[in-house]
Amino acid sequence: MLSPTHIVFLLLVILLALVVFGPKRLPELGNSVGRAIQEFRKASSSTMDEVKSVTSSVTSTPTSVETKTTEVEHVTAAAPVPEGKQAD
Numbered sequence: 001m002l003s004p005t006h007i008v009f010l011l012l013v014i015l016l017a018l019v020v021f022g023p024k025r026l027p028e029l030g031n032s033v034g035r036a037i038q039e040f041r042k043a044s045s046s047t048m049d050e051v052k053s054v055t056s057s058v059t060s061t062p063t064s065v066e067t068k069t070t071e072v073e074h075v076t077a078a079a080p081v082p083e084g085k086q087a088d
Contacts, residue, residue, distance in 0.1 A: 017029075
């Protein structure tokens with residue numbers, strides 16, 4: 001909820017904007033600010049969707065990485081050890 005101090009400050013800002021930009025330009029300015037906010041929300045939404053898709057693909061990747069790791073362990077365990085070298 002807005003306190004009386006906030007309401008006075010808001011009215012002061014609106015009055016100052018009216019004096020600086022004038023009554024004819026103020027609706028145009030409000031319209032352009034609204035469009036900028038809309039574009040920002042679209043860009044933010046698309047970025048969040050992209051991050052979610054990347055994180056979902058990353059979380060599904062460890063299963064394939066774990067499978068390849070176990071395959072490598074099996075191959076190394078079955079591989080013959082060259083002469084003069086010890087197996088770990």
